[in-house]
Structures are given as structure tokens and as C-alpha cells.
Amino acid sequence: GENVEQHPSTLSVQEGDSAVIKCTYSDSASNYFPWYKQELGKRPQLIIDIRSNVGEKKDQRIAVTLNKTAKHFSLHITETQPEDSAVYFCAADQGGKLIFGQGTELSVKP
């Protein structure tokens, strides 16, 4: 089955800096890769997603890149703000069910 590895587990940046979170997956059949932001005690919120026929996607300060050959994808947040502080999860879609990475706790210091 699919296995998703996510790094780093924690990330601390200064406000205004960029943050990058990386994930690798094992199943080459996976073709949809969403990223979620989760605040304590809340449901995950989709922040951006990418499909395997696209190499990069951007939405304002957030971008995701995908390298199908290497089976890795990354989340890029630019001009970070304190409200970006949360836990971020990557995931790979296996026929509708999501296999999540371990999560990254992002802390943006003012």
C-alpha cells in the first residue's frame, strides 16, 4: 500500500520568511496530492492540492510542486504570517482514501 513520509516534523520561521515542507510517496499509481492545515481540535482544512498531470500550482502565498519521477511533492509558503502557525499534513489519494504524512508543526514567530 501507499506510504507517505513528511519532513520536517517541526519548523520555526520568522514572520515574512518562507517555509517549505516536503513529502515523498511510494505508490506511483497515486495521482492526487492534497495539503491540509489543521488547528488544534479542528477538522483538516484543504489549502491546496495538485494532480499528477501538473508539476506546480500556486494560490497567492501558497504553492505546491510535484515531481512524479522522484515521487515527491512540496508545500511552499511565502511571506509567512503568525496566523500560518498550525500543523500541516500532506496526503496521497488512493482511490478516494487518503494516506497522510506524519505532519509538520509550523511556528511563525512575529
Next chain:
Amino acid sequence: GAVVSQHPSWVICKSGTSVKIECRSLDFQATTMFWYRQFPKQSLMLMATSNEGSKATYEQGVEKDKFLINHASLTLSTLTVTSAHPEDSSFYICSRGFPGREQFFGPGTRLTVL
């Protein structure tokens, strides 16, 4: 607005009792829904796929006799934690969606077993 609801949002029970969690698809008839479990400071782990009108498909390591899933209608899936123990205390979240498309998550149910 929310497209998937869960009830209850939190529950506290005594060890050995059973707890039922409901997951409703509010805007779409869902033949398939998913159940996840999340322990504190950990990731979401898929427990099972709930299939309307047929048996659920459980992930490896998930006890099907302990976590009973019923998907009796196109808008309702239920997860029953039978004979709950403290180690079952967790955040349980359901979702619905289609392959390759956005999943819609319920708000989650916090289960605490004393």
C-alpha cells in the same frame, strides 16, 4: 457551509461501554465514506472505508469487531466503538469524497474513555 456533519462532537464514557458516532453527508448522497482516527500530536490514520449497502473495508490492524461500521443509507454512516477502553480515546473524523477530488471532512468527535 458544512457538507459533512458528525454527532456527537465529544463524548466521555466509562470503560467497557459502547459509543456510536454518526457521520452525515448533508448535500450529497455518498455511497462511500471514510473513517479516520487521530491520536494527540499524531497524524490522521485511515481506519476503514464505509460502503453503502455492503460491508465496510477495514485497514490492516483495525479490529472490525471492535469498530463496527454501518452505512445503512446514502447520507449516514455510523461508527460504533464497542467495549471502549482508555486506549481508544482519540479524535475520530469521517469524510466523503471521490477519487482524485477534494475530500470533505466532518468536524470530528473527541472520544474520552475513563
